Amino acid sequence: MAPELILHHFKNSPFSEKIRLVLGCKQLPWKSVIVPMILPKPDVIALTGGYRRTPVLQIGADIYCDTALICRVIDRVAPQPPLYAPDTAGIAQLIAQWADGTLFWSAVPYTMQPAAVAHIVGDASPEFLKALAADRAAMTAGMRRATPVDAGAQLTNYLGWLDGLLGDGRGFLLGDAPCIADFAAVHPLWFVRLAPPLAAIFAPFPRVSAWCERVIAFGHGSPEPLSSGEAIAVAARSAPAATAVEPGLGFSPGAQVTVSAMDYATDLVPGTLVGLSTTEVVIARHDERAGDVHVHFPRAGYQIKSAG
DSSP states (O other): OOOOOEEEEOTTOHHHHHHHHHHHHTTOEEEEEEOOSSSOOHHHHHHHSSOOOSOEEEETTEEEESHHHHHHHHHHHOOSSOSSOTTTHHHHHHHHHHIIIIIHHHHHHHHOSHHHHHHHHOSOOHHHHHHHHHHHHHHTTTOOOOOHHHHHHHHHHHHHHHHHHTTTOOSBTTBSSOOHHHHHHHHHHHHHHTOGGGGGGGTTOHHHHHHHHHHHTTTTOEEEEOOHHHHHHHHHTSOOOOOOBOTTSSOOTTOEEEEEESSSOOOOEEEEEEEEOSSEEEEEEEETTTEEEEEEEESTTEEEEEOO
């Protein structure tokens, strides 16, 4: 029997949309836990130990962070249709990494202009907008972000690149079937499309617009609502999956470590090292409400340090 997938997300989160579309492509049932856009997120932190990015995937007492890892986990649970076809997996993952980083960080500053903010956050109060700005500033402290003008120029360039990939009439970026490259590249553009005043940037690229429609048409599968308290209860009554620390990777099983993202939202997550490979790091931690959980991160883009 397939495991129950619990996605912690919020409506206008681009990376959440990436995962929702993957779930739709695979026509999967899943439980939907809506989380706050900004801190405090006590129920999220109870599961992750400090990781605050959205989304997070939960399977019992295993908590998966970062969509690069979440997509691999979903593909293991439901291999068809594959996100990583053997003949294109390498280039697909290179495009996905570029899209999740470079493309995303041109789309977001371009979209978060005064004329578009209301379309992103709705009829928000001045107090909430101020809190949102402070929350995102804290997440990106020390990171140099593009101005809207610079981001618009960059985004136009990147749309041209994607348009070129689609120039031979293919349905998706790497052929006639969707792959991880499509879902990684579409979610920043989905975010721009939430703000109609900025939609003119797509006008010179009708192939990109048509491709966006094809990917977004996969929908979100079959979500069912679940409260965050119920999700914590699922973790508390579950046991984490077995993991192992591979030798020769610089850390020993049982080491006390911290794990943190290296680009933004670099909060340290402490725990006991119970899993390590060249692709994944897993730490065990205990929470009064969630019980014993394993928190999983991708190895690429994350730093492991000995605690203390």
